[in-house]
Amino acid sequence: MPICSDGGIVHDYHITLALAMGADFIMLGRYFARFDESPTKRVNVNGSYMKEYWGEGSARARNWQRYDMGGDKKLSFEEGVDSFVPYAGSLKDNVNLTLSKVRSTMCNCGALTIPELQEKAKITLVSSTSIVEGGAHDVMLRDKR
Structure with a gap:
């Protein structure tokens, strides 16, 4: 496996x-x-460039309605993060x-x-x-x- x-x-x-x-x-x-190639915007946070990032288990990802299978909402809990990560330039390099x-x-x-x-x-x-x-x-x- x-x-x-x-x-x-x-x-x-x-x-x-x-x-x-x-x-x-x-x-x-x-x-x-x-x-650069990720879809989120580059933003300045406290003098450093960052990119938005949210994990697939976050409430933000679930709000995209990709995961709605019609189940009981009480059984769902947030396990991902909604945050910023340091900007790193181009993917290729x-x-x-x-x-x-x-x-x-x-x-x-x-x-x-x-x-x-x-x-x-x-x-x-x-x-x-x-x-x-x-x-x-x-x-x-x-x-x-």
Whole structure:
């Protein structure tokens, strides 16, 4: 039976984690909502550009009447969000970068395919301090030119 990772994908590495942990496919509504190509307007919220985003389980999505099957309204509850996500520019540039990150992590695990990733990846819990110490720190990075 196929496994869907639905919700919680915020950063690129979350996609690779979901795949490594057994997901066959991933819901990426929040991911795609950030781009120019999504149908919502870009708005300025407290000095930052954002895009509107609402989850499929939100009252806003249900108000589109896509989900009205004539059932008892008392049995319905809101489980999605109605919010803003940071604006990220064009889809093409971002998708290519995301896919590069996924491929890079797969290669670091010795995997060329998703089934190989699921077999070879080892998920390890690390502290936030380990993440900081593992990256470039105590230096000022130069601009890439």
